[in-house]
Amino acid sequence: MVDILQFVILSTIRSGLYALIAIGFTLIFGVGGVLNLAHGASIILGAYAAYYASAAGLGVAGSMLAALVVPAVFGSLLYLFVIRRFEHEPIMVMILTLVTSVAVEQLVIELAGTQAKRVPQFLSGNMTIGGTSVQYNLIAVFALSWAIIIGLFLFINYTKPGKGILATSMSAKGASLVGIKSDRINLATWAIAGALAGIAGMALGSQLGATYHMGRNPLVLSFSIVVIGGIGSIRGSVVGAYLIGFLEVGVIQFVSSDLTGIAPLVVLILVLLVKPEGLFGRELAE
Amino acid sequence: MSDNDSTQTTGVLGRLNPITMPLRYKLGLVGLVLLGALPMFIDSTMALTFAGAYFFGVYAMSWDVVSGYTGQISFGHGLFFGVGGYTSALLNLGHGFDPLLSIPVGVVMAALAGIIIGVPALRLKGPYLSLVTLVAPLILVQIFIYRSDIFNGEQGLSGVDPLFGLNTFGDEAMFYYVAFGLFVFVLAVLWIVTRTDAGPVFTAIREDEDAVEAVGLSPAKFKIMAFVLSAAIGGLAGAMIVHTPNGNASPTTLLSITVNVEVIIAAILGGMGTIVGAAIGGVALILLRDQLSAVDLVVPLFDTPISDMDFLVFTLITFVLLFALPGGIIRWATGIGGWLTQRVRGEDPEIAADGGTKTPPEQVYENYTEELREILGGDDDDEH
Numbered sequence: 044m045v046d047i048l049q050f051v052i053l054s055t056i057r058s059g060l061y062a063l064i065a066i067g068f069t070l071i072f073g074v075g076g077v078l079n080l081a082h083g084a085s086i087i088l089g090a091y092a093a094y095y096a097s098a099a100g101l102g103v104a105g106s107m108l109a110a111l112v113v114p115a116v117f118g119s120l121l122y123l124f125v126i127r128r129f130e131h132e133p134i135m136v137m138i139l140t141l142v143t144s145v146a147v148e149q150l151v152i153e154l155a156g157t158q159a160k161r162v163p164q165f166l167s168g169n170m171t172i173g174g175t176s177v178q179y180n181l182i183a184v185f186a187l188s189w190a191i192i193i194g195l196f197l198f199i200n201y202t203k204p205g206k207g208i209l210a211t212s213m214s215a216k217g218a219s220l221v222g223i224k225s226d227r228i229n230l231a232t233w234a235i236a237g238a239l240a241g242i243a244g245m246a247l248g249s250q251l252g253a254t255y256h257m258g259r260n261p262l263v264l265s266f267s268i269v270v271i272g273g274i275g276s277i278r279g280s281v282v283g284a285y286l287i288g289f290l291e292v293g294v295i296q297f298v299s300s301d302l303t304g305i306a307p308l309v310v311l312i313l314v315l316l317v318k319p320e321g322l323f324g325r326e327l328a329e
Numbered sequence: 330m331s332d333n334d335s336t337q338t339t340g341v342l343g344r345l346n347p348i349t350m351p352l353r354y355k356l357g358l359v360g361l362v363l364l365g366a367l368p369m370f371i372d373s374t375m376a377l378t379f380a381g382a383y384f385f386g387v388y389a390m391s392w393d394v395v396s397g398y399t400g401q402i403s404f405g406h407g408l409f410f411g412v413g414g415y416t417s418a419l420l421n422l423g424h425g426f427d428p429l430l431s432i433p434v435g436v437v438m439a440a441l442a443g444i445i446i447g448v449p450a451l452r453l454k455g456p457y458l459s460l461v462t463l464v465a466p467l468i469l470v471q472i473f474i475y476r477s478d479i480f481n482g483e484q485g486l487s488g489v490d491p492l493f494g495l496n497t498f499g500d501e502a503m504f505y506y507v508a509f510g511l512f513v514f515v516l517a518v519l520w521i522v523t524r525t526d527a528g529p530v531f532t533a534i535r536e537d538e539d540a541v542e543a544v545g546l547s548p549a550k551f552k553i554m555a556f557v558l559s560a561a562i563g564g565l566a567g568a569m570i571v572h573t574p575n576g577n578a579s580p581t582t583l584l585s586i587t588v589n590v591e592v593i594i595a596a597i598l599g600g601m602g603t604i605v606g607a608a609i610g611g612v613a614l615i616l617l618r619d620q621l622s623a624v625d626l627v628v629p630l631f632d633t634p635i636s637d638m639d640f641l642v643f644t645l646i647t648f649v650l651l652f653a654l655p656g657g658i659i660r661w662a663t664g665i666g667g668w669l670t671q672r673v674r675g676e677d678p679e680i681a682a683d684g685g686t687k688t689p690p691e692q693v694y695e696n697y698t699e700e701l702r703e704i705l706g707g708d709d710d711d712e713h
Contacts, residue, residue: 072456078456078459078460125652128652133455133456134402134459135651137404137459138590138593138594138597138651139648139651139652141586141590142590142594142644142647142648142651143648145586145587145590145644146641146644146645146648149638149640149641149644150641152641153638153641259586263464263467266460266463266464270457270460274456299475301474301475301477302471302475303471304467304471305468305471305472305475308464308467308468308471309468311460311461311464312461312464312465312468315449315453315457315460315461316449316452316453
């Protein structure tokens, strides 16, 4: 019983984080039509920005700010100087972003070494839920991810720039016809995606420490999540993140920790072969 | 090198006559002869570096035949190298097969893997195919880690017999010729395949699948054929490299993301859809990497010599090259070369007769974008 409860709590918290990561990935795909394989690099940058900020004595708030701003700037620069030039060549974008993420990993190795670094926790201490001890930090991570997801949902659906993003992802041509500047929308998407991945990176780092390869697994999980939910769908990403999160934690806890990462990949391939449009298809496109 | 001149009436044999060959082929032949004589002038370490570079050239060519020609972009060609390499290593270690026997089995297994990836590829378009190919080698690595008792996890299998009973120390020049022989063999096979009947069909699939179907040829059949050919050659290289000092059956040598990406980078930088470009790109990439690890120049900001951060510098250089020459070095060089020879002969340097057609990468990108649009739903002119 305690096992099951622990499984549910852990999965629920982990899935919220996965959702944060996958939403950024799916936003970029929906709006710009490119797969951003440097998304893992944003996660790494977020975690290390938080580490350096806290080492510089900026406290938790300062660390959070750094984890949001540094990857957002990284995403924006990547879009402005690289992606924009290859806008109509999605394969080049995949290759260049993949090379970028390898370069970021190497840079982190040069600057911070291969040892895991401690990233500050959002809150310290722990409490007991039904016999299971849960860190306050995890609860904070859960609350934060849902606050951001709901905030983003409201932003996309009820504000002008948000609606611009929605419109561009429905039809770039239609959006530009009504005067939405697709350049700016793309830039905003890359910045938002970077910030979301960055804060998720800090949250991941606060649980497991920051390492140079911490971005790989979440990136691959985002593929599965996004494909399950339907590429470009925010709602689908959240649902997909919970499916994948429960599956992943369940396999590790009840089958074998050696199988980490394999179940989501198999699901990804099955979904692609059976129902490539995902559970939610493209909710935005008519 | 343009693949549009492959429909000349002279046929393959006619074009193999060294005297009537175009200048660039003559240069290529001279280059191959020089490389054949190279072990006499370099030390054993350098010979092994070159051997590794040839293997990588074969990897890049195997990628090019399916991705460069038919436009089915594979992001995980390491899968085929891995299947070939691990099959051969396991048979050799576990059952005592001689490498000369286990390597062909590895090739067959890799070809089967080519069918397994090729068949779904018929249905999956654009980014979905990229995701499947990106993820397939990751699954294989996870299986290797899960069944570490068989595959020895991330360390991989070592201690396999070397090819032809050669000595790891002392026979470096022989290993050079093993790798060089494979390189020339694959180059010749793929050159012939792509310059005879199948090549134009592969190219046509990349350009317009419906047109291929309209003349009564099955694009599916040719796509599978390209996948199987590519997988078999990749598997051959993977199976052979584990029996040389250049590598062992481990994820790092055969399957890692780095290998998968570098293969693509090599082919694109060399010139996608030309085979020769991929061959040169693959060899050059490894040589460049090797040279970087010997540079002692200190990088100011980091205060470490380049040799200690060679991989970072290497990724930055490839990034810049991809950015500056997305069409590939070969295409760029033949463009300049053609212009120069015309100048020398006193002809008017004009735009080539096929100036209106698109380069392979352009065509692939265009198709990919179209497939993307179909998936994304929006933006089509016939939108309802």
